[in-house]
Amino acid sequence: MQVIKYPERKAWEEICKRPVLDISSLEISVNNVLDEIRENGAKALKHYTSQFDKVSIDNPEVSSLEIEEAIALIPRDLKDAMLQAKQNIEKFHARQLEQTEIIETMPGVRCWRKSLPIEKVGLYIPGGTAPLFSTLLMLGIPAMLAGCKEVIVCSPPNNEEKLHPAILYAASLTGITRVFKAGGVQAIGAMAFGTTAIPKVYKIFGPGNQYVTCAKQLVQKYGVAIDMPAGPSEVAVFADATANPVFVAADLLSQAEHGADSQVLLVCSSEQLIEKVIQELSRQIKDLTRGAFASKALENSKIVLVKDEQQAIELLNEYAAEHLILSCKDAEQLSEKVVNAGSVFLGHYSPESVGDYASGTNHTLPTNGYARTYSGVSVDSFVKKVTFQQLTKEGLKNIGPTVEILAAAEGLDAHKNSVSLRLREIMANG
Amino acid sequence: MQVIKYPERKAWEEICKRPVLDISSLEISVNNVLDEIRENGAKALKHYTSQFDKVSIDNPEVSSLEIEEAIALIPRDLKDAMLQAKQNIEKFHARQLEQTEIIETMPGVRCWRKSLPIEKVGLYIPGGTAPLFSTLLMLGIPAMLAGCKEVIVCSPPNNEEKLHPAILYAASLTGITRVFKAGGVQAIGAMAFGTTAIPKVYKIFGPGNQYVTCAKQLVQKYGVAIDMPAGPSEVAVFADATANPVFVAADLLSQAEHGADSQVLLVCSSEQLIEKVIQELSRQIKDLTRGAFASKALENSKIVLVKDEQQAIELLNEYAAEHLILSCKDAEQLSEKVVNAGSVFLGHYSPESVGDYASGTNHTLPTNGYARTYSGVSVDSFVKKVTFQQLTKEGLKNIGPTVEILAAAEGLDAHKNSVSLRLREIMANG
Secondary structure: OEEEEOOOHHHHHHHHOOOOOOOHHHHHHHHHHHHHHHHHHHHHHHHHHHHHHOOOOOOOEOOHHHHHHHHHHOOHHHHHHHHHHHHHHHHHHHOOOOOOOOEEEEOOEEEEEEEEEOOEEEEEOOOOOOOOHHHHHHHHHHHHHHOOOEEEEEEOOOOOOOOOHHHHHHHHHHOOOEEEEOOHHHHHHHHHHOOOOOOOOOEEEOOOOHHHHHHHHHHHHHOOEEOOOOOOOEEEEEEOOOOOHHHHHHHHHHHHOOOOOOEEEEEEOOHHHHHHHHHHHHHHHOOOOOHHHHHHHHHOOEEEEOOOHHHHHHHHHHHOOOEEEEEOOOHHHHHOOOOOOOEEEEOOOOOHHHHHHOOOOOOOOOOOOHHHOOOOOOHHHHEEEEEEEEEOHHHHHHHHHHHHHHHHHOOOHHHHHHHHHHHHHHHHHO | OEEEEOOOHHHHHHHHOOOOOOOHHHHHHHHHHHHHHHHHHHHHHHHHHHHHHOOOOOOOEOOHHHHHHHHHHOOHHHHHHHHHHHHHHHHHHHOOOOOOOOEEEEOOEEEEEEEEEOOEEEEEOOOOOOOOHHHHHHHHHHHHHHOOOEEEEEEOOOOOOOOOHHHHHHHHHHOOOEEEEOOHHHHHHHHHHOOOOOOOOOEEEOOOOHHHHHHHHHHHHHOOEEOOOOOOOEEEEEEOOOOOHHHHHHHHHHHHOOOOOOEEEEEEOOHHHHHHHHHHHHHHHOOOOOHHHHHHHHHOOEEEEOOOHHHHHHHHHHHOOOEEEEEOOOHHHHHOOOOOOOEEEEOOOOOHHHHHHOOOOOOOOOOOOHHHOOOOOOHHHHEEEEEEEEEOHHHHHHHHHHHHHHHHHOOOHHHHHHHHHHHHHHHHHO
């Protein structure tokens, strides 16, 4: 890791920079696959599944028998752990459901806002090196809480034409019944356009490689919504002299092991601690299965020594990390100063991985500085909030003259008329 | 208007289609302007303002003197009306502020979610045929409620180098102090990239012509967020035999007068009413200042006769209108069946224009079918919701083993380690 000591403020911008993910070079090939899916539907899907996943699948939908078989394969302790995670995630997310409250802004003018589920949503769960059943819990639970009518899952099949049993178990835990063996750009295309095999959805969620990310961006032009713009996962840790270098190193590595492009930033107010963390990193990395990824990620990562906590939080607010760990004294007090972050972990006993899996908060979070403007996934992501209003005659009499004046001032006669004609009728008929 | 009687279900897709707004032909020219602003900042801004708005402006920021002068120009009744609108909008939107609530998902595992304002936001208010001060109220009020630190407004100057006094008065009413005379693509570019004259913001709000819409879409690649994808404004009205054809015609016209591309859809369960509405339309349109726009919009609009209310609501849910007026008996009951809409107006005395101006709900709403997935602007649009968590040692002991099992099952050793190393320390030191 590169150590930067007491950088000047003008160097912060450089410190906060993420690697630019340039997907423009992929656009043509991704667009080609999407166009094929749009035009030839299930046939094209089968073709690309055979080309990229090396299996020939006629009906990609996972049968209920396959799900039952998968459930039988999951060891008891993993089932219990997934159930515990589910309960916590559900408990946290259930409080995000908004109650409708009627607000009478003037006598007879009743307005309210109601959360309505997005009818059809698709969850993409990547295959690859790790079966990300936790992501399925993080997306499926709020989708079901929101009341989405159709929730489907796509995930790429392995070379035995199967999905990992833990993925299928997670689906069944959340109550999702429609799971499809489809991955990559072709899965995103199938969910965006609909095929005879996989139904069309209105919003697509979930992480993926750069091809999937590119496909999600491109299908937006066809009116399909996506959860959020994506980039490599990140953690920023603030550690003061009270921090335990063993824990700090472990937290940095738990981010670094995701992949070579993972972003890790340590901001530290103690020079001594930095030395110890670096030692710990080399010690802990040795035993990691994914040590090669972690090592690569750390090469591109930075440790910044700052003069105090105040400067640390200013830099961290500028960075706007996906995950922010405050390994310091009075973390709660410092957390009040957080302006930009996806999810914040307070104190020495709140590692990111508890939030990644089981504490209850969501792990689908804004990366790449998007935490300045975007929220992580929540029940909000699966609903739209629709406003309603109902005026009585009395209400229209109260507010009508105001609307007439405003509409006239904007030069919109017909807007004014729609009120005036009603007021006239009310006057005439009482 | 085209009248379609009892269409079969397979014809619905065609009925629900919006005109495709193809901005790809604009992309090159819009991109050129954006690139210029990005590279040459204030100088390029001045150049384009002179080219497109025909005025030469060195410092585009409106002075406090100009604001004072503008305030003096607004007639008393308009001031009062704007103040009334402001109070109602504020009352409705204030309830959208979310209180932070700590949820203990397991003993010692405390999680919460906190709304944090987006620090810097830019509001674009178009110039052109009508001074849209109402849009400034609709965007400025939730921005200020959310607590955004920097709220700026851009609006194109008229040929006297001025903004309309009502725009400046609306800004001062909402408490916004920084208003800039800049419009079009160059204003969007200035807010996206920042110039010496106009500061950079993180999220851009507001309507505009197709160039502005295109610019908003394009700046997203640079990490700037926007309120929502835009299309021409729309209203769908459901009217049954109890509806007053005078009111229905007035509501259709109040949408149609926005512009030639406005979308108007009347769904009706009474054939007699359709005749009367058509008569009323020709009668009312004669006296409208903007009758030419309205007439053009109506040419492309449809009236659909359906067999009953149930079929009407199914069609309307498929259409997913920006504004939906339920001019019928038991509108409240029918409103329970709304699945997709931006904002809904219930009964015979709730014209869209009350919501456009003053009832309290927001008028920045999803068009073009986006109501299936997107919400209108609210306080939510100006905040991001950040999750926090803090575990005690006891909490980590409770949840740790679950996280260890889940991380191991996903093959993520370092995730597991970050818990295990802490648990070991807790065991050792008690």
